[in-house]
Amino acid sequence: MIELDDIDRQLVLALCKDATQSAGALGRELGLSQPATWRRIKRLKDAGVFGPRRVDLNLEALGFGVTVFLGVKLATKGRVSLEDFERAVRAIPEVQTVQHVLGLFDYRLRVVAQDLPDFERVLRRRIMTLPGVGNVEANVVLSEELLPGPL
Amino acid sequence: MIELDDIDRQLVLALCKDATQSAGALGRELGLSQPATWRRIKRLKDAGVFGPRRVDLNLEALGFGVTVFLGVKLATKGRVSLEDFERAVRAIPEVQTVQHVLGLFDYRLRVVAQDLPDFERVLRRRIMTLPGVGNVEANVVLSEELLPGPL
DNA sequence: CTTGAAAAGAACTGCCT
């Protein structure tokens, strides 16, 4: 497990807020030189503190105004059923995230759609027809807030 | 609403997979020159296609091995109750995401903890003591897969 | 849209304290 000191923590938090900041700019905030800051960031990267760098899309601006979290309970749950379900769900373009979970449901899916009529189409023709689907619960997202996290 | 042509779509998808690629490298894949690729990316940025650039942390490597999605149903739901609940939930370090949702629950929370005993502590001392909490449902995340999305 | 090039800035390196 990776241990971070105070300065590392501040660097990581600053990068979580805005990943476009340069090592020089970050260092100035903390009273560190550019190379010192860069070396710390490199050490953190090499230690695997950061996940793969991705861009996240502004889906609203692209016409996807509706986000729904679905809980899915499978009717049949053999090894084959799980693999069949996962393969089929990966083929649905509107599904953004697949979580295999423990609890009242077997899977949680993050699904986007253009609007509610479009979501109904996705739900009826894509989700409900998935192999082995039992119960489905839906939560339409009204707003989402990302917090600093546990550091 | 922003319209993308085929090349834009390929650029966006490539950046979703790996945001560290340079404009030159991206252009080479698509048979475009570096300036042409750069201009397209700039146009997309200015159009607001991309959300704020953040880094995502490898929480497992930092000692947070457990991720749980909680559904929370409030017992009392006036305007004040929602604001009180949101303010209190924002103060819990282990809460990563707060979603206000429509459906069987009022909120969905993404919570991380070091392990299951640690999660029990968070649940009993932080979550269950939130103002106005009624029913709580938990799904422990076993695995999570991010898909390309609806483009 | 392309190629070529130049300027600015950020990333990286070696050496020193």
Add this chain to the structure above:
DNA sequence: AGGCAGTTCTTTTCAAG
């Protein structure tokens, strides 16, 4: 570990076809 100075790379901008 951090700072300084310098090199290399990418980004960013421009000129010309």
